Amino acid sequence: MRTVSIRHCALLLLALILGGTACERSLDVVPKEFYQESDLLADIKQAEKEVTRLYAALPWDFLPSTGSSNGVVFSSASDEGYANWNQSNARKYDGGSWNSNDNPLGNFNDVYRNIRVGLHFLQNVDKVPIKNATQEQIYRTVIIPRYKLEVKFLIAFNYFELFKRFGPVPIVDRYYEATENPEVLKKPRNSVDEVVNEIVRLCDEAAAGLPLTYEAQDVGRATKGAALALKAKVLLYAASPLFNGGEIDGIPVSVNGNNVKSSLLGVKNTDGKTLFNTTYDREKWKKAADAAKAVLDMGVYSLRPVQQELFYNRDFNEFIFWTQGGGTNNFENSITPNGADYGGTGSLAATQEMIDSYEMKNGYPINEPGSGYVETGYVDTTMKVFRNRVWTTVKVKIRKMYFNRDPRFYTDQFFDGMPYLGRNIITQFVTNVGSNNDGWGGSKATGQNTRTGYYVQKWVAPAHNIKDNPSTNYRNYPHFRLADVYLWYAEAMNEYNGPSADVYAAINAVRNRVGMPSLPIIASDNNKEGLRARIQNERKIEMAYEAQRWYDIRRWLIAHTPACTSVTGMNINGTGETFFQRTPILANGRVFKVQHYLMPIPVSETSIAPALVQNYGW
Incomplete structure (x- = not known):
């Protein structure tokens, strides 16, 4: 259904109110066979x-799509990936050119339109007639x-x-009815704590009556667990440095000389009301921990034994709330290598920084003695692969x-020499483009191949x-899953009180599921700062390419650091030993300014609602 902009409808703040027949005819909530909102009643x-309509509007933030330049931007504009396609919207974030007029x-x-739909339903559903008399009681008392x-x-x-x-926000x-347009235009932003408290209030009310x-x-519908998980996640964000004082270990964060x-x-x-918290509150971490523990204690969810299967099968045990996807080839079409016999379009590459984040099998970070x-050098080894329609173990020589x-690492990434389907992947430069080549070959100019020497x-x-x-x-697509809650x-518990048996047990549940050894392993695992680095890295790996990293590095206030802005890979123009040279993909890294920690409110909104102040720097 065609959507008419707020400007064209002369609407109020945030697309909440629809003024006039023209806008009513384009309202997203109205099915195409109706033209008036009243038809829904x-x-x-x-x-x-x-x-x-509300369920259909749930996001699927990592959804590759051939023909779409926006499908994997959350991953390719954070430090876990890089867009191979020049036309990707990720380039705007790489170069810092996104703004209040252009933020893909x-x-x-x-989202405000979704909220409006929900409020309309809550306000009117009890007045809606139930024409089927035999269903009257079940609808009024249960449904x-x-x-x-x-x-x-x-x-x-x-x-x-x-x-x-x-x-x-x-x-x-x-x-609000359309006639109340002027009233809503005057609505200012609420504070961080007020927004968090409103989300928590709604979650508590929902959790009290939703089924397990x-x-x-x-x-696929919302459950008690979904409501409790959302509550825990918003409290986690509220406790994080971005929303809780702008400091790390008592030291204010600065970005290029700008104190956060x-x-x-x-x-x-405009009336002087403070929107953000500039004073750290340690107790917010305890609230987040207690909320997460409430989900863990439900006993409803379990970790799937084979983690890889979560992402190509429908899972109903580890997933707490999700968007249900139908059958699609989009993932295989968009992110598999584009060698002649694979047929993918290779839209997303892992950065070397992401590759280096995977620990050794013994649990040590790669740079740890x-x-x-x-x-x-190379090593002869064996790997399992699906070949000739069966799983088999093959001998390979890998770096x-x-x-x-x-x-x-072996289920998240494709690297040079890795066995996949009928052969081993080649991400090095070769000249015979008609061969099974997954690297640059003769298609450098189009940018449809790996820029880093890796695929996802x-x-x-x-x-x-x-x-x-x-x-x-x-x-x-998981919005909340059990590993995430762990x-x-x-x-939250580490930030509140440092390492403890409970903290180790939670992170080790996630590590042990994939065969990684339990923490603590190295000396720094035994202090809050060292364990923080481990937990953050564990999230980077476990939640990779699930549109989590973009937000995590922002709420932690580390997105501006070289560790997150550097973009390197293998030397894709080389062969043999010259290929395995760490090479900058972006000479100066990604552009990241202090204002990039939050998105700009669209200028189309701030220009018609004077009370709606803009985020800093936009």
Whole structure:
């Protein structure tokens, strides 16, 4: 359905109100066969479409798509990846050219439209007639009360979508009619604490009545666990340095000479109201830990034994809340190597910084004495691979730098010499482009091949051959999954009180699932700062390419550091030994300024709502 902009509709703040018939005809919530919002109130079956609309609007932030330049931007504009395609919107973030008029990852208008839909439903559903008399009682006593709790959760979810991008935003407490346009235009931004408290309130109300699980026909709807998980995640963000004082270990963070406290967190409303917290509150970590522990203690969810299977099968045990995806070849088409027999388009490459983050199998970081990491030379080894329609073990010769790493390395990444389907991957430069070549070959100018010497494997079904067997895989995109919650708890408890048995148990549950040894291993694992680095790296690996890293490095206030802005890879113009030379992909790294920690509110909104102050630097 065509969407009309706020400007064209002469609407108020954030696409909340639709003024006039023209806008009503384009309202997203109205099914295409209707032209008036009132049609949705004629029967419960029509009103239910508002709930459906909210579920349909749930994001899938890592969704590769051939023909789309925006599919993997969250990964390719953070330190876990790099876009191979020159036309990718990631280039705007690499160069710092995104702004309040052009922010491909922004969702300000769309999310407020979702909130408006939810508020309309809550305000009107009890007045909607149920024309089927035999269903009257079940709808009034069971279904509608549950719908209302689901919608409260979905409103909270949408507020969190805004919060993690823009920080504090206006809270809309009811559905506004078009005639109330001037009133809503005057709404200022609420503070960080007010937004967090509103999300927590909605989650608590939803969790109090939502079921633990559903019958098969309703799987995927919001549950008690989903509401508690959202509560835990927003409290984790609220406790993090970006929203909790702008400091790390008592030291204020500065970005290129800009003190975060006085710049980014110094924004106030026009009446002088403080929006951000510039004083650290340690107790916020305890609130986040307790909320995460409440999810863990439910006993409803379990870690899938084979972690890799989470990303090409539908999982209903580890996933707490998800967007359910239908059968699609998008993942295989978009991110597998584009050699002649693979048929992918290679949109996303891992950075060398990401590759180096994978520990050795013995649990040591690669730069730690005793890790056993070797940068040069080759080793003969064996690897499992799906060939000739069966799983088999094959002999391979791979670079020593890729040997004996965290098992997730071999399911997340494609590297030179790695066996995949019918042969070994080649990411080095070769001239005979008609061969099975996954590197540059003769297509340098188009930028459709790896820029770093790597491709991303996570999300790819390992037995799926686009050329040979173009069947589809059904996946779920996790918004919250159990491994994530374990890491929330480990992080929050470590920040609150340092290393403890509970902290180690939580992070080790995630590590042990993939065969990694338990912490502590090295001396620094036994202090808060050292264990913090471990927990942050564990999140980087476990949650790789799930659109988490973009937000994590921002809430931790580390996105501006060289470790996060440097972009290097192998020497893709070389062959043999010259290929295995660490080479800058971006000579000066990604551009990152203090204002890049938060997204800009669209100028189309700030220009029509004087009370809506802009984030710093935009």
